[in-house]
Amino acid sequence: MKKKELCAISLLSILLFVSFANISIAIPPSYPSNPSYVGVRRGDEFLWTTSLNMVNLNITGIALFGADNWTFMYNYFLEYFKNATGMEFDFFGGAGMKTVILNVTEEMPYPYMPGLNASGLFFNDYIAYAKNNWTLVSEAANYTEPMIFLIDPNTLNESTILYIAMSHFMPIGFNYSMYTNAWNTAITYNLLLNGNVTIQTQGYGFKITLKAVYLEYMFNQTGAPFEIGPLSDAVMTLRWNSIGVFDYASFDYGGLTIATAQLVPTDEDLIPGYELVTILGFSLLIFIALVYIKRKRRIFN
Secondary structure (H helix, E strand, O other): OOHHHHHHHHHHHHHHOOOOOOOOOOOOOOOOOOOOOOOOOOOOEEEEEEEEOHHHHHHHHHHHHHHHHHHHHHHHHHHHHHHHHOOOHHHHOOOEEEEEEEEEOOOEEOOOOOOOEEEEEEEEEEEEOOOOOEEEEEOHHHOOOOOEEEEOHHHOOOOHHHHOOOOOEOOOOOOHHHHHHHHHHHHHOOOOOOOOEEEEEOOOEEEEEEOHHHHHHHHHHOOOOOOOOOOOOEEEEEEEOOOOEEEEEEEEEOOEEEEEEEEEOOOOOOOOOOOOOOHHHHHHHHHHHHHHHOOHHHHHO
C-alpha cells in the first residue's frame, strides 16, 4: 500500500476523531482547579454527529469521473482500505462520536518544546453506528501520557504555534489568526502550494481552500487511467467554540456541501438512527484527501 493512500485514510480518521492505541498504564489524578486556558472539566461529555449529502456526493462523482469510473474508484478504495487497516470501510459510516473527559492535569512544562506550558487531557472516545449503540474505540487507560496537551496560548509565538496539533479540544484564547498567518507564511515558500492553497481565519477556526488548478495538477500526477471533468475549488471549514471544544466542520466541493460534523447537546437524544451510508459516496472524500495530502510534507522542504 502506498504512503499517499495511507495518508488519505489518516485524514478521514481525523475528521471522525478515531484513535487506536495498545499501551497500558494508570491514569494520573485529576486536579480540581484547571488552568484558565482549559475549558473542559473532568466528567464533561461531548457529542458530535456527522452527515453526508449523498445527492451532492453522487452528482459530483458522476460529473467528475463518469458513472463507470465512479464505480471503479469505489471498488479500488474499498479494497485498499481493507488491506491497509483490516477493517471494512463502513466502519466510518457511523452516526456519531462521543468523548468523555476523565482527567485534566495540572499545568506542566510541555515535554516536546522548551518554554511552553500545558495541561493534559485524558478521555474515552466512543463511536455510535446507530441510536444509543456506543462502542469504545479509544481508552484513556491505554496511554502513558496525556492524549492531548492544551498549550497555554500566552507562551506561543508564530514559530512555536505550528507545533499545535488541531484536535477536538483547543485552549481558550488560542490565536487562530496567528496560526493562520504562520501557515500562510510557510506556504509562500512552496512554489506548488503558493496561491493554490489558502487558509483564512473565521472566528474560532479556519477556512481552507484548495484551488481547482491545484486539484487538477495533483490528479494528473496520480496517473489515473481515466479523464475527469472540469474541477472546482474544494473548501474545508473547521470551527471550535469559545471554550475550545470542536463545534463544526464542513467539506464543500464546487459550491456543494458534501459532508458535515457538528457538536450537539448531550442532554438531548439527537443521534440519528440511520443505516450505514453507502460506501460509494465516500470515494470523493478520499480522492480529495489523496490530492491534498500527496505533497503536503514538502511545505517545509
